Amino acid sequence: MAKENRARYVILGLLAHEILSGYDIKKRIGTRVRYFYDISYGQLYPELTRLEREGLIAREAASSEGRVRKLYSITEAGRRELECWAGSPAEEEKIQYDILLKLFFGADCSLRAIRRHLETFLNRNIAKLAVMAEYEKQLKAVMEEHSCHLYYWLTVLCGRHVFQAHVAWAEEALAILEKMEMSDDGERGRKS
Amino acid sequence: MAKENRARYVILGLLAHEILSGYDIKKRIGTRVRYFYDISYGQLYPELTRLEREGLIAREAASSEGRVRKLYSITEAGRRELECWAGSPAEEEKIQYDILLKLFFGADCSLRAIRRHLETFLNRNIAKLAVMAEYEKQLKAVMEEHSCHLYYWLTVLCGRHVFQAHVAWAEEALAILEKMEMSDDGERGRKS
DNA sequence: CTTACCATGTAAGGCGTTACATGATTCA
DNA sequence: TGAATCATGTAACGCCTTACATGGTAAG
Numbered sequence: 001m002a003k004e005n006r007a008r009y010v011i012l013g014l015l016a017h018e019i020l021s022g023y024d025i026k027k028r029i030g031t032r033v034r035y036f037y038d039i040s041y042g043q044l045y046p047e048l049t050r051l052e053r054e055g056l057i058a059r060e061a062a063s064s065e066g067r068v069r070k071l072y073s074i075t076e077a078g079r080r081e082l083e084c085w086a087g088s089p090a091e092e093e094k095i096q097y098d099i100l101l102k103l104f105f106g107a108d109c110s111l112r113a114i115r116r117h118l119e120t121f122l123n124r125n126i127a128k129l130a131v132m133a134e135y136e137k138q139l140k141a142v143m144e145e146h147s148c149h150l151y152y153w154l155t156v157l158c159g160r161h162v163f164q165a166h167v168a169w170a171e172e173a174l175a176i177l178e179k180m181e182m183s184d185d186g187e188r189g190r191k192s
Numbered sequence: 193m194a195k196e197n198r199a200r201y202v203i204l205g206l207l208a209h210e211i212l213s214g215y216d217i218k219k220r221i222g223t224r225v226r227y228f229y230d231i232s233y234g235q236l237y238p239e240l241t242r243l244e245r246e247g248l249i250a251r252e253a254a255s256s257e258g259r260v261r262k263l264y265s266i267t268e269a270g271r272r273e274l275e276c277w278a279g280s281p282a283e284e285e286k287i288q289y290d291i292l293l294k295l296f297f298g299a300d301c302s303l304r305a306i307r308r309h310l311e312t313f314l315n316r317n318i319a320k321l322a323v324m325a326e327y328e329k330q331l332k333a334v335m336e337e338h339s340c341h342l343y344y345w346l347t348v349l350c351g352r353h354v355f356q357a358h359v360a361w362a363e364e365a366l367a368i369l370e371k372m373e374m375s376d377d378g379e380r381g382r383k384s
Numbered sequence: 385c386t387t388a389c390c391a392t393g394t395a396a397g398g399c400g401t402t403a404c405a406t407g408a409t410t411c412a
Numbered sequence: 413t414g415a416a417t418c419a420t421g422t423a424a425c426g427c428c429t430t431a432c433a434t435g436g437t438a439a440g
Binding site for chain 2: 004012013036038082087090091092094096097100106109113114117120121155157158159162166168173180
Binding site: 260262 | 418419421423429
């Protein structure tokens with residue numbers, strides 16, 4: 001999975017629009033793309049150093065009004081690199097959900113545990129779905145005037161579809177389990 | 193994301209039902225759970241060594257009919273470990289799709305590239321969806337008689353929901369882009 | 385004056401991949 | 413005899429996380 005060093009392109013992508021510090025970048029990621037990408041300082045700062053050394057980003061004159069801040073901007077080479085990456089084929093997406101492994105391989109654990117996993121999963125995804133709906137509402141209002149944000153919108157749309165699917169699956173799975181329990185009623189090793 | 197060492201639990205989960213060699217395990221994973229988990233030999237064999245050293249799995253007497261095969265079985269301690277894992281809370285699932293990053297951060301690349309990404313994504317997920325549908329058909333037939341395979345079915349169901357969502361999203365996104373192109377028609381930096 | 389936040393980093397270590405190395409067996 | 417598959421591993425390296433280290437500033 002981790003093959004392409006997403007970090008560097010996310011950084012370049014953000015710097016393509018604004019001059020930012022490492023701390024700023026972390027915040028931007030936290031608020032804007034949390035649902036499909038995250039980064040830690042342990043990866044961010046070394047990557048910034050590397051990008052600068054490679055000439056893909058450059059230090060801006062620090063405003064030096066007291067606080068230490070290292071501001072970075074993207075270079076022409078950086079823009080080319082970003083464009084090249086954006087045009088090259090995307091890696092295949094993988095679904096690696098812990099819950100599926102627990103369902104599949106932990107099949108001999110209690111039914112109660114399975115139900116608990118599904119319920120946690122369901123609640124989490126209901127919440128995420130609500131957030132996506134909220135984003136969409138806000139975006140729709142903004143986009144009436146500014147036709148940009150199209151790509152932002154498309155990513156939110158993806159989130160809505162995927163989280164909706166999670167919710168639908170969890171509900172269906174819980175319903176199936178309930179039906180099983182009815183007909184099966186307390187048979188064998190599985191204690192409810 | 194990578195926090196819990198899924199590999200070890202997948203191995204234990206497979207060994208909970210059969211005695212297998214490393215090679216067998218790899219094959220089982222390849223045919224049965226490819227869509228939500230995969231492993232490489234570089235991870236598999238060292239993990240087997242570790243699990244044996246920890247007493248969670250044990251070497252079975254090799255049948256020694258020529259070929260070298262190391263067969264492993266799960267121990268009682270291994271079963272306890274597996275059960276403990278299966279009962280503990282599942283990690284939060286993350287969607288980390290390369291295509292979303294390219295959409296979001298490569299927003300200044302050509303519209304043609306975006307469309308190509310979406311089409312590739314769409315075709316891939318149509319194919320996956322078809323596989324899930326096939327699995328479901330087979331499973332339904334088998335489950336008439338054997339009521340086991342329930343958890344297998346639930347995982348396939350998840351795949352169906354998720355891949356269906358991917359397909360729906362990609363189609364909607366492509367439709368939106370097409371509409372944009374109509375009204376916008378070749379304006380600005382984006383060359384179609 | 386202390387808490388919260390701003391801000392930048394390093395070190396250790398785990399997870400996971402790819403490439404390489406080796407050799408036996410089966411089948412055309 | 414040569415290719416495919418069976419079968420087990422190691423080495424190197426990259427990604428990423430967690431925990432730690434350091435210090436400044438704003439606000440109550």
